[in-house]
Amino acid sequence: MGAEHKIRNAMEVAEEAREEGIFVIPSSPLTLDISLPLPLLKPRVTGLCRELFKKWSHLDDSCFSIETVSGGITNLLLKLSVREDNGNDAFVTVRMYGPNTEYVIDRKQELLALPYLSAAGFGAELLGVFGNGMVQSFINARTLSPSDMTKPKLAAEIARQLCKFHQVEIPGSKEPQLWNDIFKFLESASALKFDDSEKQMKYDTISFREVSDAVKELKVLTDLLHAPVVYAHNDLLSGNLMRNDDEEKLYFIDFEYGSYSYRGYDIANHFNEYAGFDCDYSLYPDKDAQYHFFRNYLQADKPNEVTDKDLEALYIETNTFRLASHLFWGLWALIQAKMSPIDFDYLGYFFLRYSEYKKQKEMCFSLAQRYISGS
Template sequence: MFFGRILVHRELCKDLFEKWSKLDNSHFSVETVSGGITNLLLKVSVREEDGNLINITVRLYGPNTEYVIDRERELQAIGYLSAAGFGAKLLGVFGNGMVQSFIYARTLTPPDLALLTDMRKPKLAAEIAKQLRRFHQVEIPGFREPQLWNEVFKFFKKASTLKFDDSEKQRKYETISFEEVEAEVVKLKELTSRLAAPVVFAHNDLLSGNLMLNDEEEKLYFIDFEYGSYNYRGFDIGNHFNEYAGYDCDYSLYGIFLALFSFSFMTVIYIDEVSDKDLQALYVETNTYMLASHLYWALWALIQAKMSPIDFDYLGYFFLRYNEYKKQKENCFLLAQSYLARPGSE
């Protein structure tokens, strides 16, 4: 585990919550809920003096995540998203993490999402679409310009000037043509600018690990808003589809699920007034921004390969995402260009 031997000091809870300040250590227990490639999530159980058991969640930030995450923006958004019914309630903040209410649900996995592609979980697919539509309607005060290309160019600047101490990593890194990558970013940015995609407050990281489900109540939760920002709707949806491939990047079922999800998404927006034109527009928008998702996380992975102590092949992940971008690029560009050539499409 990249955090080493994790010790959650009970003093943290005592400092944040006055009513627990005089409890001895026997009243506290800690267990790991999940550990991804950015954060570690811990469940802290507190037995109060009257015997009441309280569970809270402690999220510990991964080392050096400030290079890719705006924590101030995240904390601002959490309050508004929580008020709108998303995620856990924020209970406190400390140096390298936060304390939130505990969600009684299980974290989804890539196999859970794979079930959606053969329509064995149509209710869950529709619920994700419904929740995402509602998420995109939350108003967060402040800067509302889409952040996608600002972030991509920021990542590119950092990613293209790295130096690895490990000679094998450096050798692999030097095989990357950053002139080519930059040219691809510029071309895709120009193409997406013609799509007039709506700008919404987006999750930007809706992978399986950021979805929780209470199976008994059939209640779905979106969690972890650290990459949240105002962004293009198509990016949020396209990025979500890409995450169905998991960290191994198996994109074989992308097309099937994209069609299903697009219909569900449009249905909950327009109820029974979904037109072929609306569906086509969303399909093209999502496919095109799906490419941007590959570039975003490919560049992100290079920075993590240098900065993160987590035991994960970030450098290999760059090549998985960038190669998938190149594989999908021609078809996605042709689809978008064909759509844009039609009268009234821009």
């Protein structure tokens, strides 16, 4: 899939959204080359914003400045500062999608969900879309680190916000997408060919029959839990959490993996991210830390009144879906290892996630099976 596919998606989504009365925002078919150095990228970004926002169309280059906010393993985020006619500075963020991310991300779903999430107080306001990205309002806050998420006060704040997030209603099918996505990733990941012989050798050591059996077995087990289905963030790592410490305000950002999914999966995925990209799973929260999070998630106004029964149920649910998170991101990483030009050891990341799945499987399965049987 090339740039043409992404342009068509962006334009189609903007048009569908207008027809459905969801939002009316400026759109452009232009695409930006994420691989360009910042000095070469600046005139293209400013030209795009002049086209999208007519109030800036007459401003010369000296009125614009640009800096990198982040360059993660999926997207590039830029901060654009604009000196307006009144002498004040306006700020927006320009998010450029990583190359080939349409293989693992439903951009149409993301764009359709954004206005509803923004109206509910989550994330930045969507201001415009272009061929391979979007322009949003600037959030004046710091990005959290994995160690921030472990602090009891912040953990409680994240839990309360996540509960509110899970109550947002997004139009369309309410069917959970987790297992559909995992099976789709499995199909794609099991049919890859690498030009790099060393990568191919590592890839060939993977038993996809074993992985397939693991996916099917876990799905059967999680189905027995009858976990609540919510609109989930699905990627609540530290880089997607921002906080303005002066205002004591927490922000969730980047909803590109958002979909209807299982409550326990979203929480478990967040807990797995305590490990950071180094995958130090010794940092996964212990039972006391999880219960602190659950109390604030289940009953923010009176966390100490949550019943032991409710705590246990959410503990079992979360720690069963903990395994699904490892399978999802492990298979995701295999596809990225083939498709992404970003310098990151995606293949190694698969082995880290799958290894942790195998390490935790017996304990997690045992917990769930005892709970289901009532013993």
